[in-house]
Amino acid sequence: MIMEKLTTKKGGKALYIQIKDIYRDKILSGELKLGDKIESEMEIQQKYNVSRITARQAILDLEKEGMVKRGRGKGTFVIWQPAIEEELSHIMSFTKEMEHRNRVPGTKGLSVSIEPLPEGFGSHSKEKMYCIRRVRTADDVKLVYFVSYFPLSTNLPLDPDEYSESIYEILDYTGTGLPVRIEEKISAQMPDKEVRDALNIPKTLPVLVRQRLSYSATNELIEYTTCYYRGDLYTYSISTTNQSAE
Numbered sequence: 716m717i718m719e720k721l722t723t724k725k726g727g728k729a730l731y732i733q734i735k736d737i738y739r740d741k742i743l744s745g746e747l748k749l750g751d752k753i754e755s756e757m758e759i760q761q762k763y764n765v766s767r768i769t770a771r772q773a774i775l776d777l778e779k780e781g782m783v784k785r786g787r788g789k790g791t792f793v794i795w796q797p798a799i800e801e802e803l804s805h806i807m808s809f810t811k812e813m814e815h816r817n818r819v820p821g822t823k824g825l826s827v828s829i830e831p832l833p834e835g836f837g838s839h840s841k842e843k844m845y846c847i848r849r850v851r852t853a854d855d856v857k858l859v860y861f862v863s864y865f866p867l868s869t870n871l872p873l874d875p876d877e878y879s880e881s882i883y884e885i886l887d888y889t890g891t892g893l894p895v896r897i898e899e900k901i902s903a904q905m906p907d908k909e910v911r912d913a914l915n916i917p918k919t920l921p922v923l924v925r926q927r928l929s930y931s932a933t934n935e936l937i938e939y940t941t942c943y944y945r946g947d948l949y950t951y952s953i954s955t956t957n958q959s960a961e
Contacts, residue, residue: 903923
């Protein structure tokens with residue numbers, strides 16, 4: 716447990732980071748729960764004998780990390796929930812996954828362009844495709860940054876306003892069909908600037924990187940996606956059986 720007394724020793728953390736860590740620890744430990752209201756900037760200022768700017772920065776950092784949400788004239792409330800655990804035994808869109816868990820899915824910062832597929836995707840590298848970048852949220856918390864490429868044959872719309880639903884549903888509607896088989900690789904890495912800016916996370920927070928290839932019912936490759944999940948808010952689980960014991 717992080718002590719509430721701030722340190723002013725030379726070389727120590729900045730005061731706003733120390734305050735942010737105190738509240739973050741309280742949220743993670745359950746002392747502050749979902750929906751709880753935390754102290755105002757003025758109350759934090761008085762409690763820790765710091766400037767108003769320091770108190771405000773601590774709250775802004777908590778909001779940036781998806782721990783709290785500020786409401787004008789209403790105060791600051793805890794929005795963090797325990798990490799989402801996803802089973803890797805089925806194909807399900809992010810939207811359906813969140814709805815299944817009674818979380819409200821959302822999308823922020825969606826953009827659509829036509830650009831070459833980056834190197835590293837075999838024979839399809841450098842082929843021009845639709846590129847869709849978007850941040851998916853759960854209960855308004857930024858959870859994952861998607862960078863997805865789709866062949867031009869999928870006839871996806873170029874207008875970002877037309878992506879109010881799952882892209883898988885759009886693929887089904889345009890005649891490509893839903894993915895029936897996927898191949899995935901999962902790794903961990905530190906986020907680069909693009910990912911940090913998209914998810915509003917610090918450079919010290921690792922992300923889970925999920926690279927996905929999706930195939931249609933006719934075994935055509937219809938999706939190349941790299942997903943960057945916040946490492947503190949997302950986990951994966953796999954269930955297997957010992958066939959030799961059966």
